[in-house]
Each structure stands twice: as C-alpha cells, then as structure tokens.
Amino acid sequence: MNEHETLLKPGSDSSADYVFISHAHLDHIYKSTQDSGAICSEETFLLSTLRGIGLKRVEEPFPLFDSGHILGSKAILIEAGDETILYTGDINTSPLGNIPRQRFPKVHTLIIESNYGNPNLVFPPRSELVKEAVDYLRENLSKNRPVVLMGYPLGKSQHIQMILDGLLPDVEKYASPSIIRYNDVYRLFSLTIENKSIMYSQSQALPKGYNWILYYPNISGRNAFMQVLKKKYDAVLTVFSGRSLLEGYEEALGIDKAFPLSDHADFKGLLEIIEETSPQRIFTTHGFSKEFSRELRKLGYEAYDLNSMRGKCIRLF
Ligand SMILES: [Zn+2]
Incomplete structure (x- = not known):
C-alpha cells in the first residue's frame, strides 16, 4: 500500500x-x-x-x-x-x-x-433551535399556513425529518422524490424515517387542505414552484442551514425563515x-x-x- x-x-x-x-x-x-x-x-x-x-x-x-x-x-x-x-x-x-x-x-x-x-460562526444550543423551529411551524400550521422545510436532499433533509417528524404528529407530510430516494438508503441502515407522500414540482394534484408540511431541497424562494405554493396556499418557506448565520441570508434566498441547524x-x-x-x-x-x-x-x-x-x-x- x-x-x-x-x-x-x-x-x-x-x-x-x-x-x-x-x-x-x-x-x-x-x-x-x-x-x-x-x-x-x-x-x-x-x-x-x-x-x-x-x-x-x-x-x-x-x-x-x-x-x-x-x-x-x-x-x-x-x-x-x-x-x-x-x-x-x-x-x-x-x-x-x-x-x-x-x-x-x-x-x-x-x-x-x-x-x-x-x-x-457559533450555533445556538440544539435544544433551543429545535424548540424555536417547532414553535414556528406549529404557529403557522395553526393559522392554516402549510410549511416548506428546505435542506440539501442527502443528509440534511433526512436529519431534519428524524428530528421534526415525531414532534409534528397529525400533520400530513410530503417530500420531493429527490429526498425520498435517499430516505430509502437511510432505512437500509436501520435509521427510522417516517413514510411520506411524494410531491412533484410539476404536480397538478396538490394537497386539498392546508395542514401539511413539505420537505424539499434547498432552492430559492423565487423558484416557480415555490411561488405556486405561496400563491395557492400562502405557504411559509423555511430553510435549515448553518449558512443562515451569515448576514442577509433569508433575504438573499427569498425565504421567510431560516434556522442554523447544521451537519x-x-x-x-x-x-x-x-x-x-x-x-x-x-x-x-x-x-x-x-x-x-x-x-x-x-x-x-x-x-x-x-x-x-x-x-x-x-x-x-
Ligand atoms: Zn458534506
């Protein structure tokens, strides 16, 4: 060698x-x-x-x-x-x-x-961050505003699902296909991730109600699909990224709220x-x-x- x-x-x-x-x-x-x-x-x-x-x-x-x-x-x-x-x-x-x-x-x-x-670049304590995120999600869902939770599709998205799914029972959960394919690999190695319905960006059959969350890859809030979700549902766009500690992050990405939860x-x-x-x-x-x-x-x-x-x-x- x-x-x-x-x-x-x-x-x-x-x-x-x-x-x-x-x-x-x-x-x-x-x-x-x-x-x-x-x-x-x-x-x-x-x-x-x-x-x-x-x-x-x-x-x-x-x-x-x-x-x-x-x-x-x-x-x-x-x-x-x-x-x-x-x-x-x-x-x-x-x-x-x-x-x-x-x-x-x-x-x-x-x-x-x-x-x-x-x-x-120092993150707040994890328990505080998770509580802040869950309170924010519940508050918006209670006002009939569904929430999009963005994070990169391999790793971050699975990790926020493992943290947040159990804290949000009685909420319909969707994920993009690019995330679901990696969820399956995590399950192969005994990491438990709740099953989700697939939501395609070109979907004509979007949810009927408002009590849902969608796990989605990290993209701009100005993306056409995100704009559809905002106009049709008044959806709230959130991102989970350590980069959100940097000045002006939410504004630059055109999103409502970011949480510095990092891998x-x-x-x-x-x-x-x-x-x-x-x-x-x-x-x-x-x-x-x-x-x-x-x-x-x-x-x-x-x-x-x-x-x-x-x-x-x-x-x-
Ligand atoms: Zn990496």
Whole structure:
C-alpha cells in the first residue's frame, strides 16, 4: 500500500491508485476517480452509485472513524512509520438525527475542514433551535399556513425529518422524490424515517387542505414552484442551514425563515476536535480555511491553509 499513491481529497480531474471518499456529497465524489481503488464506507459506496458514480471499493487499508456528518461519512487515520495523520472529511461534533461520531485518537498531523472556521460562526444550543423551529411551524400550521422545510436532499433533509417528524404528529407530510430516494438508503441502515407522500414540482394534484408540511431541497424562494405554493396556499418557506448565520441570508434566498441547524461543526466544535487530537501541525481546508488557520496560529498552533497552497496537493510522508 505504501508504494501506491493515495489521494485524501480527490478533485474533479484527479485520479490515483487509491482515493479516500469521505462521504457521498457531490463535492467529494468525482467521475474521474472511478478507476481508482476507493477507500470508503459501504453507505458511501451505495449512495455514490445512486448518484451515478460507481466506485471500485477496496478493503479498508487504514482505520476509518464515523465523522457524524451524514450517513456513512468517515474520517481516515493514516499511520506511516512514527507519523500519524488524521483527515476529518466533513465533520459534525453535534451530529443530527442519530448519525454517530467517534472519538479521535491523538495524532501528529490533523487535516480539518473549516466550513465554519470563523469565530463568529457559533450555533445556538440544539435544544433551543429545535424548540424555536417547532414553535414556528406549529404557529403557522395553526393559522392554516402549510410549511416548506428546505435542506440539501442527502443528509440534511433526512436529519431534519428524524428530528421534526415525531414532534409534528397529525400533520400530513410530503417530500420531493429527490429526498425520498435517499430516505430509502437511510432505512437500509436501520435509521427510522417516517413514510411520506411524494410531491412533484410539476404536480397538478396538490394537497386539498392546508395542514401539511413539505420537505424539499434547498432552492430559492423565487423558484416557480415555490411561488405556486405561496400563491395557492400562502405557504411559509423555511430553510435549515448553518449558512443562515451569515448576514442577509433569508433575504438573499427569498425565504421567510431560516434556522442554523447544521451537519457541520461550528467554530467551537472545530476547536473541540483540535483539543481532542492535540496535533503538532494542522492543515485547514474548505470554507473559512484561511481565517481558521490564522485563528489557530493566534492560539499558538502550527497551522497552514491547505487551500492556498499551490496545486492544493501536498506530500505528507
Ligand atoms: Zn458534506
């Protein structure tokens, strides 16, 4: 294995003997890697196939750890001589919807995602957020205003369904077909998600009453179908995304309300991973990687922004 090239985060034009596919989001799986041996979980293998990217899955030559981001998401630990390297992939320290996360070992080198690597990006406590969302949904439903709950169709939508469905009994529940296909994969791995009726965007048979919610992918409130739902039902458009912490998010997306419920660690969660692994050097990647590496250097860590390195490909050993 040591004599082969292994890519930890393949890009759109990369291939190697082995690639690590941390999870099945589209910014982590690429057609270009289909001929490489894929180090990934069984869940990622199935979800990638469903997304049209067949992987050549190999036996795991390195230990993988649940990263708490979506179904089957993993971090990888590479041991080479005395050196240990952990790459987190996308990670969540407060996983949603019973997606597990494991404790990580102490390592020499940590490569960590930084989607929320900015000190201003800290989420409110989960219980407060869920209560606020449920109160908001119930209030609108009681006024005969159905609610659309948007979140990306693989991961976020399943997680908000697992959290909210049980708290909204006696409400008719719909989902778009792009979400229902992934619900089925979650069920294959024993995660319980309530059955929903399918609602197509081109549907002529929209619900008759007003007591319903619809799980839908993250799209603009100005989208034609969303406008139909608003005009016909006075529907309320909500989005679940950590990005809603950013100024002007609701207005830019043309929605009524956003809740910062995320599948990623916030700034505090990222620091928690760093304390847990106590690395000697850190590489930050994705999102606020530059800001995060700067914050880490202020705290006394040897930290580098991987995104700004030439070619974004470094040889670690
Ligand atoms: Zn992801």
